[in-house]
Amino acid sequence: xxxxxxxxxxxxxxxxxxxxxxxxxxxxxxxxxxxxxxxxxxxxxxxxxxxxxxxxxxxxxxxxxxxxxxxxxxxxxxxxxxxxxxxxxxxxxxxxxxxxxxxxxxxxxxxxxxxxxxxxxxxxxxxxxxxxxxxxxxxxxxxxxxxxxxxxxxxxxxxxxxxxxxxxxxxxxxxxxxxxxxxxxxxxxxxxxxxxxxxxxxxxxxxxxxxxxxxxxxxxxxxxxxxxxxxxxxxxxxxxxxxxxxxxxxxxxxxxxxxxxxxxxxxxxxxxxxxxxxxxxxxxxxxxxxxxxxxxxxxxxxxxxxxxxxxxxxxxxxxxxxxxxxxxxxxxxxxxxxxxxxxxxxxxxxxxxxxxxxxxxxxxxxxxxxxxxxxxxxxxxxxxxxxxxxxxxxxxxxxxxxxxxxxxxxxxxxxxxxxxxxxxx
Numbered sequence: 336x337x338x339x340x341x342x343x344x345x346x347x348x349x350x351x352x353x354x355x356x357x358x359x360x361x362x363x364x365x366x367x368x369x370x371x372x373x374x375x376x377x378x379x380x381x382x383x384x385x386x387x388x389x390x391x392x393x394x395x396x397x398x399x400x401x402x403x404x405x406x407x408x409x410x411x412x413x414x415x416x417x418x419x420x421x422x423x424x425x426x427x428x429x430x431x432x433x434x435x436x437x438x439x440x441x442x443x444x445x446x447x448x449x450x451x452x453x454x455x456x457x458x459x460x461x462x463x464x465x466x467x468x469x470x471x472x473x474x475x476x477x478x479x480x481x482x483x484x485x486x487x488x489x490x491x492x493x494x495x496x497x498x499x500x501x502x503x504x505x506x507x508x509x510x511x512x513x514x515x516x517x518x519x520x521x522x523x524x525x526x527x528x529x530x531x532x533x534x535x536x537x538x539x540x541x542x543x544x545x546x547x548x549x550x551x552x553x554x555x556x557x558x559x560x561x562x563x564x565x566x567x568x569x570x571x572x573x574x575x576x577x578x579x580x581x582x583x584x585x586x587x588x589x590x591x592x593x594x595x596x597x598x599x600x601x602x603x604x605x606x607x608x609x610x611x612x613x614x615x616x617x618x619x620x621x622x623x624x625x626x627x628x629x630x631x632x633x634x635x636x637x638x639x640x641x642x643x644x645x646x647x648x649x650x651x652x653x654x655x656x657x658x659x660x661x662x663x664x665x666x667x668x669x670x671x672x673x674x675x676x677x678x679x680x681x682x683x684x685x686x687x688x689x690x691x692x693x694x695x696x697x698x699x700x701x702x703x704x705x706x707x708x709x710x711x712x713x714x715x716x717x718x719x720x721x722x723x724x725x726x727x728x729x730x731x732x733x734x735x736x737x738x739x740x741x742x743x744x745x746x747x748x749x750x751x752x753x754x755x756x757x758x759x760x
Contacts, residue, residue, distance in 0.1 A: 340539040341532040354495040376463040381488025384530030387466035401434035407443035419455040441465030442474035490529025514549040522554040591661035612638035626666035626740035666738035686726035719753035
């Protein structure tokens with residue numbers, strides 16, 4: 336059987352585990368549990384190839400526990416219950432701690448499948464270790480999440496990846512059949528994006544099919560072997576949201592260079608043009624708002640334009656919009672105002688509509704005073720009767736507060752003239 340290099344290099348002792356020092360280092364978050372042997376249920380969250388599965392196996396080995404492995408891709412509720420029952424039956428036969436139930440890609444489990452785990456975790460029949468590449472708070476049910484600690488695994492850095500390559504050359508029997516010189520590794524390491532599995536398997540493809548006994552790994556050699564190196568971007572996974580977030584934050588921070596860079600990462604990764612344009616519409620309203628109301632029109636026009644032209648020309652339209660948004664003055668006053676109004680509405684939903692604002696639809700409601708004393712604003716000299724439109728208890732409440740940006744201050748000053756400077760702020 337042809338076992339991939341990444342599998343052959345999987346560590347069998349914790350001392351050989353590379354990376355994630357914030358978890359298993361001398362002062363790592365998991366170190367107290369390792370030292371005591373008391374492993375709590377947890378979710379390991381991180382990108383592909385960062386050692387989640389390996390770490391779960393090593394935790395079991397270090398604490399001398401049995402481990403049951405389930406993949407959420409091909410296991411249903413029946414399989415989960417079968418494993419839990421097996422663990423429950425064996426729990427009384429051993430003095431050691433309860434077994435570990437490792438579930439790979441736990442985010443693929445449905446709510447009912449995750450519900451099936453609750454009792455076993457609660458009663459301590461198993462210690463659950465779930466692995467996921469997706470944000471746990473979005474993909475794991477709250478009841479299960481509350482019973483687990485979430486630990487984040489980071490993409491491996493350049494130093495870690497280089498150590499993996501060197502160890503593979505020194506220890507793997509297949510690779511040792513050749514003389515491999517690591518002259519340059521920049522392109523190779525960049526191509527894997529912190530994914531150890533991808534790095535090792537790519538490296539094996541570079542070395543093993545080559546008939547030469549002595550091979551020099553250079554950036555030019557790697558580029559020649561692969562017409563298109565994989566770009567680390569998963570448009571359906573968590574990085575999809577991370578890169579989108581980076582683009583939006585760059586716009587918010589008025590950095591057009593960074594905003595264009597993250598846009599390009601999304602385009603190269605094959606992201607949906609419509610998804611990108613929708614994020615720009617939200618950014619125009621949330622972060623630019625009344626400081627430059629034209630930004631929302633620009634973003635909406637961009638959304639329409641990319642549907643007309645498509646790629647590759649759509650990149651120009653998106654780039655223009657990104658630059659315009661990033662260089663626009665920023666105001667989140669509209670965003671803050673609607674949030675405050677929503678919260679206030681939830682807290683005061685019991686308050687009645689002022690009687691002068693109610694519609695006198697019939698004689699009964701008219702006799703009750705509905706609409707009485709309402710002033711028609713168009714009949715006033717400046718088009719504003721300066722009435723109270725909120726429930727009596729809230730009439731002094733200030734929801735919208737303009738930012739200090741020039742255009743918004745100018746618009747608000749004109750608005751205040753209608754209220755003779757009396758509008759609450």
